[in-house]
Amino acid sequence: MSAEIHQLFAPRTFVRIYRMPERLIEGYCFGGGVPITFTNVDWFEAIIAEGRAPLVAFIRGKTYYSPSESYLVIGDHPDFTFTIKPGQQFEPSPAEERKP
Template sequence: MNDRTFLRVYRLPEKLTNGYCFGGGVPITFLNVDWFEALVDQGREPLTAFIKGKRYFDPTARFLVLADDPALTFVIEPAGKPA
């Protein structure tokens, strides 16, 4: 099986909330740092290692990996924080 999925990588802000969300929501900024295709059947571990090898990767930050295939949508937590 060689199914591919398109995915995007976002660096999440340190604070994911910005006040109360009454009345329709409050915007927060995600930084889009990468996008590419990946093989679905390779799973998250090789994909995580690939992302951690990129220039933009910061081990103290959180990253959202958002794929068209839900199996590859996940968060990379900062080093030392449980996944």
């Protein structure tokens, strides 16, 4: 099977990308919490078998991406839920670390 056909039928996960606020809440949130705003900047499907590295590279290539901002990636598959922070080097997902 060619690589293109394999990608058509490869298992995928839905991911949502949020720009995180410049400042998060400090201290405790007793009494119901403190609202903060996350901006939803993108959503799409990602191929699970490719892992995080191509996904992070794809996000960093988007027009909304700024290296000075933080992003929260929330995927339906648990290995695709992580943050991208300024200056952060890519770290493999737990599934990628388990590969022989």
